[in-house]
Amino acid sequence: MTGDVVVRAVPDGPLLIRGADTIRDENGDEHEVTRPVVAVCACGKSARKPWCDSTHKAIPDR
Amino acid sequence: MHLPQERGPISRHVIQALAHEGDGSLAPALGPGEVTGDDDVQLALWIIYELHYRGFDGVPDDREWDPELLALRRSIEHRFERELRSATREQVESTSDEGDVGAGLLQLVAADDGPSLAAFLHRRASRDQVLDYLRERSVQQLKESDPQSFVLPRLDGGAKAALAELQYDEYGGGRPERLHATMYGDALEAAGLDRTYGAYIDDVSALSLACTNVMTMFGLNRRLRGAAMGHLAAFEASSSVPSRKIAGGIARVGLPDAVAAYFNEHVEADAVHEHVASSDICGALVSAEPDLRVDVFFGAAASLHLESLSGAELLHRWSTELEVAS
Numbered sequence: 423m424t425g426d427v428v429v430r431a432v433p434d435g436p437l438l439i440r441g442a443d444t445i446r447d448e449n450g451d452e453h454e455v456t457r458p459v460v461a462v463c464a465c466g467k468s469a470r471k472p473w474c475d476s477t478h479k480a481i482p483d484r
Numbered sequence: 485m486h487l488p489q490e491r492g493p494i495s496r497h498v499i500q501a502l503a504h505e506g507d508g509s510l511a512p513a514l515g516p517g518e519v520t521g522d523d524d525v526q527l528a529l530w531i532i533y534e535l536h537y538r539g540f541d542g543v544p545d546d547r548e549w550d551p552e553l554l555a556l557r558r559s560i561e562h563r564f565e566r567e568l569r570s571a572t573r574e575q576v577e578s579t580s581d582e583g584d585v586g587a588g589l590l591q592l593v594a595a596d597d598g599p600s601l602a603a604f605l606h607r608r609a610s611r612d613q614v615l616d617y618l619r620e621r622s623v624q625q626l627k628e629s630d631p632q633s634f635v636l637p638r639l640d641g642g643a644k645a646a647l648a649e650l651q652y653d654e655y656g657g658g659r660p661e662r663l664h665a666t667m668y669g670d671a672l673e674a675a676g677l678d679r680t681y682g683a684y685i686d687d688v689s690a691l692s693l694a695c696t697n698v699m700t701m702f703g704l705n706r707r708l709r710g711a712a713m714g715h716l717a718a719f720e721a722s723s724s725v726p727s728r729k730i731a732g733g734i735a736r737v738g739l740p741d742a743v744a745a746y747f748n749e750h751v752e753a754d755a756v757h758e759h760v761a762s763s764d765i766c767g768a769l770v771s772a773e774p775d776l777r778v779d780v781f782f783g784a785a786a787s788l789h790l791e792s793l794s795g796a797e798l799l800h801r802w803s804t805e806l807e808v809a810s
Contacts, residue, residue, distance in 0.1 A: 475724065
């Protein structure tokens, strides 16, 4: 994919990323992007990192 | 697909009209009761709608535009919409006033106190009840995302681009085996069920039909495009966490991983789609067409309302089974 990568932070939610080919996680592992938009975990609690699995909804008053 | 079995005078009329070219007779009048949970009326509406999707064996394709059936469809839709507006009026009035559309929609979903079908499937449902759930949802999921595709040519700008983006993901991102409807078929097959489109049409409840019919009603009526997109936002925003629970329940009752795969896909996909649908589609749509604001919230509330009725129905059915068994 060519062009700009656009990142949007959702308040109390994930980072929405458009235009990326891969996401490199905190361990340096590369994860292929297979969707037009991906949601990357920003709360640190996802069981499917680096992807958001909506676990943040269970966390009160962050 | 074969024409379904009739469930009363209205569906009988539709089936006979399609099976025998129609004799020009008028459909019987709708009864005085609500159509939302009416087996006969919801089935009749589903059959008429299906002419716009896959059609039926032996029924000429051009019956899609049969004026008499379209007139019946309109009279059913009029009642169905009126009942949904009435049931959701308070909720829509209290949430649609002002403020950010995307955030408002997500709050509406978060405040929903409908019964948790997913929690029951996660912790308590028997294997047969999980299979029952898969069958009930098959009429809607085997054409997953198709009703919303009718809306694409009715939008423009940011809302259109975002809906196209969402639909591309729903339709597998260029990989046929990742079409969500196909993944649902794979899940049915792995569970030992029939993946054929329409296989369980004679088994599903009126409310399961209503849950899929509402999407088609919103999708086929350009006037209701705001409701269609609000419905989509609420549907996507109430999917990621429940899908995780349902996948857990599927594993608990010992069904194969291939059954859970569909739900695991929705944990991730809908964590994205809820934001795309609520902000990028509905937010952009209301910016472009402010008059659609109330309908966007109406569509979202209607989705929650019907899912809640359908969830309560299934939980009631299953709790009765538990009592009988114990």
